[in-house]
Amino acid sequence: MPELPEVQNFVNALNKSYAGLKIKEIQFHRENLRYPFQKKELFKIFSQGNFFQRCYREGKQMVLETSQGSVHVSLGMSGSFKPILSKSLEKHQHVSLYFENGEGLAYVDPRRFGFWIIKQEIDSETSSCDPLNKNELEILFLSEEVMQKRVTVKDLLMDQKIIGGIGNIYAVEALFHAKISPLKLCYEVSLQKWKDLAQVIPQILEQAIHLGGSSISTYRSLNGNKGSFQDVHQVYGRESQACLxxxxxxxxxxxxxxxxxxxxxxxxxKN
Ligand SMILES: [Zn+2]
Incomplete structure (x- = not known):
């Protein structure tokens, strides 16, 4: 499942390759992904002559902004963007976006858990705390509400309504680096450990972004490359192996x- 670093990599790649280009046309090759495509609105946002202005990340969602509006895109379990290199559709290509300069961008999603939804109608999956921001994390972790919670610290990190976009890989890696047991309940975690956690989460995510994300299953970046963060996983997927x-x-x-x-x-x- 694409997590924050993978999403951020697509954001960076789309900005680099397509920001500022004039749109020619958008095509949908099916009626729905996780939700039906709001085609009327999407055709307006991506209509001929509009500019693809930029892409940015909100939690684990991408926002594609044109001169006529924005759409939130979730990659779901297996979504990705790829340059369109031939006239024939590739397997699981559900959206094609063409630009006036002849380039094209495909949205590909074998499992179809992703979605494209008009910005105003989104609220549930975006949260106020950005896990790349150490100060925001520290304020959150040291709040009375979090420090008294009776859920495990792992569950807290995975709660998308509280922190947007950490996900399983980076949650377990962060807990390892901060030396916190994933079984600890929030109210059992010491002040110092919360501070350590606030420090390591952005470091790990930045490192993963730098390495192109983790390619543990189907994830490939825009140019088809695998990320390499999985090569530096300390605990994820390492059952029965020696601690590093x-x-x-x-x-x-x-x-x-x-x-x-x-x-x-x-x-x-242990702690
Ligand atoms: Zn150890």
Whole structure:
């Protein structure tokens, strides 16, 4: 599933390749993804002569902005953007956006959990706290509300209504780096550990953005490259392997929390 760094990489790539281009046409090759396409509105936003102004990220969603309005795009489980290089549609290509200069951009999504929705109608999946912002995270973590919560710290990190876009990979990696057990309830986490967590989350996400994200299943960047953050995963997917922290003799364990796997070192993530 594309998480924040993967989404940010598409945002950067779309801005680099397409910002400022004049739109020729948009085509939809089916009626719906997770939700039906609002075609009337989308045709207006992407009508001929409009400019593709920019793309930006809100939580794990992308916002595509033209001179006539904006659309929120969620990549869902398997969505991605690719340059259109031939006239024939590729498998699972659901949207084609063409520009006056001859270039084209495809939205491809095998599992179709993604969506394109007009900006004003969105609210549920965007949250106020940006996980790339250490100060915002610290304010959130040190708030009375969070410090008294009786949910696990892993569940807190995964709650998209509270923090937009951390997701499973980066949640387990952040807890490892901050040396916090994923089983800890929020009210059991010390002040210092919350501060550590606020510090490591943006560092890990920035590193992942820099490395092009994590390619653990189908994710490819716009130019078809795999990200390489998975090469530096410390715990994610490493069940039964040795802990990579210096001097730690622990083994990585896997447990399931709210239906998702969590990997952690039971020795250095005791607290
Ligand atoms: Zn360890």
């Amino acid at each position: 922290k210096n001097d730690c003799k622990g083994t990585i364990k896997r447990i399931v929390q709210k239906g998702r796997s969590t990997w952690f070192c039971s020795l250095c993530q």
